[in-house]
Amino acid sequence: MASRFDIRRQTGFTTIAMICFFALYLPIVTVVVYAFNAGNSIAIWEGVSLRWFYQAWNNSQVVDASIRSLQIASVAATIGTIVATMAALATTRTKPYPGLGFKYAFINQPLMVPEIVTAVALLIFFSRIKIWTGYSGLGYLMAAHTAFCIPFAYLPIRARLENMDLSLEIAAADLYATPWKAFRRVTFPLLWPGILAGLMLAFVISLDDVVITEFVKSGGQDTLPTYMLGQFRRVITPEINAISTVFLLISILIVTVFFFISRKKDQE
C-alpha cells in the first residue's frame, strides 16, 4: 500500500476547504490592496501611494463619524458589559427559580428578532420620544446599541461563570469574608477574562452595526458604517478602501486579543 489509510479523510473536502479560505480572503485582500492605489479608480492600478489614507484623515466627515462610532461603542460596550455581568451573576450557579427561563429568553431577545424589525421599532419609538422631549442627541443611538450589546457580552461571561464552581466562594465565606469581599477577591478575578471577552465582543458589535444605526440616527449623526453606506450611492474612490482598511485593522486587533483570551480560558 502506498499510503496509510486515513479514516478521517473525505475525498475532495480539503480542496473545497482551501477554496473557501481563498474565497473568504480574496475580496478582503483586494480592498486592502486598492487602498494603496495611486490612481483615482478602484479598478485600475496606478502604483503605490498613501494619498487615500491622507485624504480620509483630512476628511472631517470621516473623522467625525469615526469619533462618533468610538463614543457610542465605548458607552454601549461599557454599560452593556456591566449590566450583562450582573445579569450573568444572577442567572448562573443557582437552582432553577421562578423567572429564570424568562430572563434567558429576555436577555437573548435582541438576537432572535431580525435586525431590520428592531430597527423600525426603534425608529417609531424614538421618533415619538424626540417629539415629546425635543432631545435628539446621541443618547438614542447609545441606548439602542447598549440593548443589542447586552446578549453578546452576556454569553462569554455566563460561559465562564458556569465553568467556575462555587466552592471557592464558599471557602471564602467560611473564612469570614463578607459576600462583597468574596466577590471582589475571589469571583471577580476569576471572572475577569470573561468580562474582558464580553466587553470586546460588545465593542466590535456596536462598532460594526449598520442597520439599527441607519434607522435610529438623526441628521448629522453618521457613524463610520452609515457614512460608508451613504458613499456607496456615489462614485466611489479608493478613499473607501483606505477607511475599510483601517477599520479592518482595528477589528482584527480586537478579535486577535479576544481569541487569545478565550484560548487561555480553554487551557486552564
Added chain:
Amino acid sequence: MASAEQVAKDAERREIRDRWLLSAPALIIIFLAATGPLLIVVIYSFLTPGPYGDVVWKFSTDGWLSVLMQRDIFDDTLAFADAHLSIFWRSAKLSFMTTIFTLLFGFPTAYFIATRPARQRNVWLFLITIPFWTNLLIRTFAIQEVIRNEGIVNTVLIKLGIISQPIQMMFTDFALMVGMTYVYLPLMVLPLYASMEKIDFRLVEAGYDLYANRFQVLRRVIIPLVKPGIIAGSILVFIPALGAYVTPRVLGGSKNMMLGNLIELQFGQGRNWPLGSALSLSLMAIVMVALLFYVRSAGRQGGAHG
C-alpha cells in the same frame, strides 16, 4: 422546627429577590430599547398612515390587508399584491439557497478544520473568525470589488481571452446569492465545527470495518452525528438572510429588493408606516416559525442522545 424552616424559606426568598435586582438593569434596558418598541410596532400596524409618514391614530386593518392584497385605486376592488408576494417569495428563496450553499461549502470546511491536529485547529478556526468579525458592510463592499464589471473576475477572464465583454453580475440575483453566501459562510462553519469536534472517530472506524465506503460513512455515520450542528448553522444563516438589508441594498440594486428593503421603503419614500409595521411583523412571524422548528428538532436530538 417551624422557625428553622421559616429562616430557610426567608433566605431563599431573599436570594431570589437579590437575583432579580441584579438582573433588573439588563432587563430594563432591553425592554426599553428592544422589546418594548416591538409592542408599539404591533399597535402601529393597526393604524392609518399619516400624510408625511408616521400615523394617524385611527384604527385600520389596511396595513395588514395590504401585505397580501392591494386596493385598486379606480374601482376599490381587492386583488393579490403581486409585488409584495413576489418579494416575500424571493427573500425566502434566496435565503434558502444561501443556506444550502453555505452548507455545501461550509460542511467540508468545518470537517477539514475538525480533522486537523489540535494545535493547527486553532489557527484555521482563527482564520474563519476574522472574516466573521469583519464589518458586514466592508465584506459586502469587498465582494462587490470582485464581481463588478471592472472587478477581478471579469478582468481575469478578459485577460485570459475567455470572454471579450465583462459579464454583468452586479445587481442580479446571482450577485445577491454570491454576496450572501460569502457573508454568512462563517456563521455556518462555526456551529458545524462545534459539533464535528466532538465526533468519536472510532464510530467511523467501525463503519469501515463493516465494509462501508467513504461516501456511506459520510452519509450514515458522520452526517447523523453532526445533525445538531447542521440545524443550528442553517438557522443561524437563514434568519439573518431573510431579514438582510445591507447586502441586497449594495449588491442587488433597486429592482432586486428583499423583505428588509421593502420594509425600509415603507418607512422612507413609501410613507406607509402601518404597512411597514405589518410587513415587519410578518417577517418576524416567519422567523419565529423557523426558530420553533429549531427548538423542536434540537429538543428531539437532545432526547434521542440522552
